[in-house]
Amino acid sequence: MGYFITHFRVVGALLVREMATRFGSKPGGYVWALLDPAAHILLMTVIFQAIARAPALGTSFMLFFATGYIAFQFYQAMTGYLNAAVKANKALLSYPNVAPIDTIVARFVLQMGTTSLVAFIVLGTIVATMRVDTNIHWPSILEAVAMACLFGLGVAMVNCVLFLKYPLYEQIFTIVNRPLFLISGVFFLPDSIPAPYRDLVLINPLVHIIMGFRQGFYPEYRAIGLDMDYLYGIAFLTWFAGMLLFTISRKTLRNE
Amino acid sequence: MIRFEQATKYARTKGIKKPIIEDASLTLNRGKSVGLLGRNGAGKSTLLRLIAGAIKLDSGRIIRRGKISWPLGFQGSFQPTMTGEQNVRFVARIYGVETERLIAYVEDFAELGPFFKAPVGTYSSGMKARLAFGLSMGVNFDYYLVDEITAVGDTNFKKKCQAVFETKLQESDIIMVSHSTGTIRDYCDCGVVLEKGKMTYYENVEDAIRAHNKNMKES
Numbered sequence: 001m002g003y004f005i006t007h008f009r010v011v012g013a014l015l016v017r018e019m020a021t022r023f024g025s026k027p028g029g030y031v032w033a034l035l036d037p038a039a040h041i042l043l044m045t046v047i048f049q050a051i052a053r054a055p056a057l058g059t060s061f062m063l064f065f066a067t068g069y070i071a072f073q074f075y076q077a078m079t080g081y082l083n084a085a086v087k088a089n090k091a092l093l094s095y096p097n098v099a100p101i102d103t104i105v106a107r108f109v110l111q112m113g114t115t116s117l118v119a120f121i122v123l124g125t126i127v128a129t130m131r132v133d134t135n136i137h138w139p140s141i142l143e144a145v146a147m148a149c150l151f152g153l154g155v156a157m158v159n160c161v162l163f164l165k166y167p168l169y170e171q172i173f174t175i176v177n178r179p180l181f182l183i184s185g186v187f188f189l190p191d192s193i194p195a196p197y198r199d200l201v202l203i204n205p206l207v208h209i210i211m212g213f214r215q216g217f218y219p220e221y222r223a224i225g226l227d228m229d230y231l232y233g234i235a236f237l238t239w240f241a242g243m244l245l246f247t248i249s250r251k252t253l254r255n256e
Numbered sequence: 257m258i259r260f261e262q263a264t265k266y267a268r269t270k271g272i273k274k275p276i277i278e279d280a281s282l283t284l285n286r287g288k289s290v291g292l293l294g295r296n297g298a299g300k301s302t303l304l305r306l307i308a309g310a311i312k313l314d315s316g317r318i319i320r321r322g323k324i325s326w327p328l329g330f331q332g333s334f335q336p337t338m339t340g341e342q343n344v345r346f347v348a349r350i351y352g353v354e355t356e357r358l359i360a361y362v363e364d365f366a367e368l369g370p371f372f373k374a375p376v377g378t379y380s381s382g383m384k385a386r387l388a389f390g391l392s393m394g395v396n397f398d399y400y401l402v403d404e405i406t407a408v409g410d411t412n413f414k415k416k417c418q419a420v421f422e423t424k425l426q427e428s429d430i431i432m433v434s435h436s437t438g439t440i441r442d443y444c445d446c447g448v449v450l451e452k453g454k455m456t457y458y459e460n461v462e463d464a465i466r467a468h469n470k471n472m473k474e475s
Binding site for chain 2: 006009010012013016017020021089091092093094095096097098250251254255
């Protein structure tokens with residue numbers, strides 16, 4: 001019992017520490033954590049709207065792009081922040097109370113909360129200012145978000161260990177991760193891609209996450225090729241691999 | 257009480273494997289402060305981290321009865337991007353100590369002035385040592401693990417350390433690493449000499465110092 005209380009206390013302390021060091025130094029504090037990505041998404045949306053007028057779905061280009069980008073961010077912002085969770089708190093690991101997993105849990109909670117709030121702000125603004133009524137289907141949205149977070153968590157836990165053991169892998173991961181934004185279906189629909197290439201695109205689990213997420217905003221969207229079983233399988237497998245690798249490497253995570 | 261049971265730990269750096277302790281069994285009882293002696297690189301600091309539980313053994317186990325501090329050294333367990341105050345708050349939270357009381361205590365003890373609210377990364381090693389020392393003295397432990405820390409700081413600070421240590425020593429014990437045999441003699445009742453992966457316990461600290469000096473002459 002005392003064991004859980006300690007973890008609980010440590011995660012709480014780390015949460016405060018993360019918020020303080022990430023945003024505490026700027027005036028406005030945590031508000032920036034929300035405004036920064038929200039402004040980024042709105043700006044990107046405006047730019048893409050200028051390039052491509054007609055959205056592949058519905059009538060609002062803004063809603064089309066923002067749904068794709070935010071679903072993507074649930075994964076991307078998560079791994080980007082969690083990859084360094086252990087490294088960034090290395091000094092604090094010299095307190096025997098603080099376990100490497102606590103740093104992961106704290107950052108996970110903080111990032112999931114932050115991206116969710118950003119999603120509410122951005123999508124709420126867009127939906128509220130649209131002339132057409134939108135039917136929102138929450139189960140699809142929550143399912144996609146849950147899978148994005150789980151998959152991101154798994155990838156980040158694998159990375160925490162592998163970045164430490166193989167610095168070369170970090171370089172490779174960065175290179176591979178960079179074009180993900182372009183191929184994950186943020187501003188196109190995989191449904192519209194011709195047959196042999198579509199199967200290739202559909203290997204990427206993020207494509208399924210974004211398709212699932214969009215189904216929550218576009219009830220008429222058929223999402224051809226969306227395979228939730230595949231997505232669940234990949235997400236849980238990655239998460240399991242992350243937990244396993246993290247657990248067997250906990251000595252390395254502490255010592256190095 | 258702290259008991260080692262067939263404890264083994266190797267230090268591995270860049271493919272070089274060096275024993276810190278090999279199959280060591282030893283019991284340290286409450287009520288006695290221990291001086292830890294050994295040559296440079298013998299693994300004294302690693303041993304302290306093992307006792308604290310900040311790192312794990314390769315095999316065997318360490319049984320701990322009582323609250324043990326984190327290893328308290330001037331390298332610090334501080335997060336350099338956080339201010340002194342934030343670091344103190346963090347420790348108060350993870351050890352479940354009343355935050356404001358600890359902050360007041362450490363602010364008064366460490367005498368950092370305005371630097372208390374500046375990132376620890378901007379501190380000198382003396383300032384870090386003062387913060388580390390004040391912080392750990394503000395939390396009640398049964399064992400304090402001290403790594404060379406009293407060697408830092410000016411005469412005034414040393415006097416202050418000595419005073420607070422003496423009151424602490426009535427209820428708590430310390431396990432201390434120091435290269436200065438004088439400091440060990442001042443604070444410790446018994447000694448452990450760490451040499452080539454072996455821990456040897458001496459009931460009398462003078463015997464430990466003598467054995468350590470003999471080791472140093474041999475090499």
